Amino acid sequence: MTEIVDISTTTDDRAVAERIARAAIDRRVAACARIHAVDSIFRWNGAVETAAEFVVELKTTETARGAAEALLRELHNYELPEILVRPIIGGSQAYLDWVASEVD
Template identity: 45%
Template structure:
């Protein structure tokens, strides 16, 4: 087991599978994530004084914690929600092999990536 607070799961939600996949592909292309799981969920939440209910798609973005600000910027720029959920949960422990793989998959292009998906 590798113990470290270097790694994180960033969570966001969208209202469509197409938007979830578009965000996931942009994050992967930018090398801001090693793996993103997309799950269909049912959400109940308060919005503008009412209780709302909706089918949403949750993205679980496996990454390094140091990339959170870049992930947040990309998600905000591409997201359709006025106030998207963008939260980070620390990974306290994980298998050494998995976290080594994650390290190898994120970060090498992120320094050169702008939020429009273009290399700079």
């Protein structure tokens, strides 16, 4: 069975989020990309910051993980982009099989 992972990042620019999502699908490093708006509070360079951001979630395989992370670093607009990888421990087998079939 192919291991499925969810990779996420945040950006303050909707166009960057869409560019990342579309490139991940076009390059077949993800089967699905989801974008949603969030409000973030974080510490950066010693100050507490608040930002309206967009989370990009990529559904992909462990095998394609390196390529997906490289794409995020290539297209991201942040000096230090958040790149988090979460294993998918279960779910609809038909959906998980679809994710695996859509990723090169």
